[in-house]
Amino acid sequence: MNNLLFGYLDKERLETLRNKFSEMNVVDIAQMFEEIPEEKKLIIFRILPKDIAAEVFSYMSQKEQQFIIESITDKEVQSLIEDLYLDDTVDFIEELPANVVKKVLRNTDEQTRKTINHFLNYPENSAGSIMTIEYVNLHKEMTIKQAIARIKEIGVDRETIDTCYVTSKGRKLEGVILLRQLILSEEEEVIENIMDKDLKYVHTHDDQEKAASLFKKYDLITMPVTDNENRLVGIITVDDILDIIEEETTEDFQKMAAMEPSEEEYLETSVFSLAKHRIVWLLVLMISATFTGNIIKRYEDVLQTVVILTAFIPMLMDTGGNAGSQSSTLIIRGLALGEIKPKDWVKVVFKELRVSLLVGITLAVVNFGRIYFLEKVDFYVSLTVCITLFCTVIIAKAVGGLLPIVAKKLKVDPAIMASPLITTIVDALVLVLYFATATVLLGI
Structure with missing residues (x-):
């Protein structure tokens, strides 16, 4: 389809091309600009019928909007701003560099300029910053x-x-x-x-x-x-709310993956910017992981006495992290949707306790059969591993269910209390429990 349209341009059949655009959906036209060679973008934008040009512009990516504003004349900027809804104008101005914003503002009338500046003074992520004044x-x-x-x-x-x-x-x-x-x-x-x-x-x-x-x-x-x-x-209109939901969901995903939130598109973000958003949390998690190393060092004598215990450490730590992540994901979602309130923490802990009992018993029994009967590991070593596994699931479910609620209570985004952080905490608790159980049962 795009090649056909570009063919009209190459043959200078501009009126035919304009008519084709009139029949297309404005969203499709806006997305098409991502594929148009840069030298043709301005030509095609100027071909667009005046009654749809502003609407197409409002659906363009921030990069394309900036290119158009920088390329068109002051008179064209003025005409474009007059046809845009005010909330769309404010939305794209917020993302533009200062020199481009100046070009936009100097080509608006005094009343519009005052209104735009008034919108820009509302706190970021507030209802006032996303509303429109074009209502009946x-x-x-x-x-x-x-x-x-x-x-x-x-x-x-x-x-x-x-x-x-x-x-x-x-x-x-x-x-x-x-x-x-x-x-x-x-x-x-x-x-x-x-x-x-x-x-x-x-x-x-x-x-x-x-x-x-x-x-x-x-x-x-x-x-x-x-x-x-x-x-x-x-x-506030529903199309703006859909954008907000997408932004908040993206931000939560980034925080749950232990990254600093970023509003830039992945392919448009520089390598250094991506590294900067990731490295802080990775450093925090790396340093916090030294606690698990110190715990292992403290119990070196236990490991040297019963070397087989070392083989089960990865399984215990992985199970704990996975169990905690399952709980935290459900609780974070519940808090985001308003299904769970901080005051419900007792109900959450009680429910996760019952779930962990069922899950823990199942995993412990299956593992005992595998370790003792199939791998022929000593009975007390097998018992040590399975008791630890059972307790690990209980601890992980409790921590995974409770930490997001604590974060919400402290007015911190619960998404922070997701897999990486919970895994680090649970790993340390599991190791202490494992070696303590081994010390008691194996008499080391």
């Missing part, structure tokens, strides 16, 4: 006929008209009404009588994760954002 608000005293007339008047420049928010004269948020209700109601009916007063909203300084949680819980398409005096200042 209606007054509660309006009739249905007046409301529909207002939507027709201003709706063309609004991000959505499906959901309209009802305000008083002082912009106080009073309720919400759907376009469907307006169309199906009598023209002389007053909005106040049919609007829904039980609406969900967030404040400008609330965390974006709170907004995402409310969207999921109540199946919302949009959500109003108010200031401290309950005045409507903007709305």
Whole structure:
């Protein structure tokens, strides 16, 4: 498909190419820019019909947006910004270098510039930083006929008209009404009588994760954002929330893998930047792993007396790490989705204890049969290994289930308490338990 379009360009059939773009989805066009040779990108962007150019731009990657802004004229920048929704403008400005931001701001009118700067002053990751001011608000005293007339008047420049928010004269948020209700109601009916007063909203300084949680819980398409005096200042739309969910999930994956979060795409990130994001946690985990080495040194006499004990250390440590990771993954997910609260820690520990008893007994019995009957290892050595294994699973499940809750309580991201950190902690506890059990049972 792309080759066909480029063929039109090479043959200078620009009008045909423009018509082809008019029939395509704007998201597909934006993704196509990733494959277009750099020398042709600006030509193709200028060919785009004016009514879809801004929308295509909003779906481009940050790298492509920067290239377009740097390449087009000031007049073209001004025209592009006028056609963009304000939240899309703020989103891409946040990622641009200072010199490119200056080019954008100097080509906007004073009121738009003030509004953009106001948005940029909201705390990062707050509801105010992701909202848009392109919404339809209606007054509660309006009739249905007046409301529909207002939507027709201003709706063309609004991000959505499906959901309209009802305000008083002082912009106080009073309720919400759907376009469907307006169309199906009598023209002389007053909005106040049919609007829904039980609406969900967030404040400008609330965390974006709170907004995402409310969207999921109540199946919302949009959500109003108010200031401290309950005045409507903007709305958040579901497409922005999907971006937030993707960002938060990516960040959690990175933290669970013991890396510093990064918003850059993998292939666009330099080797030095990737190394910088990984090396800190690797150093911390490496240094913390010396504790396990010190524990082994302390019990050198035990290992020299019963050398076979050394062979089972990797199995015990791996099982402990795996068991802890299983628990922590489930608890971190539960905390992220709001299914588990910090106050539920007793329930979590009790449930993980029961799970670990079942799992621990099964693993211990299977291992005893393998070690004692198949490998012909001494009975007391086999017993030592299997008792340690049983206790390891219990400890690992408890640690894996409890640490994310402790992190949440301390207002630290629970994702930090994932596999690498839990494995390090469990390894140290397992070794101490293993050698202590061996000392008692084998009389060393």
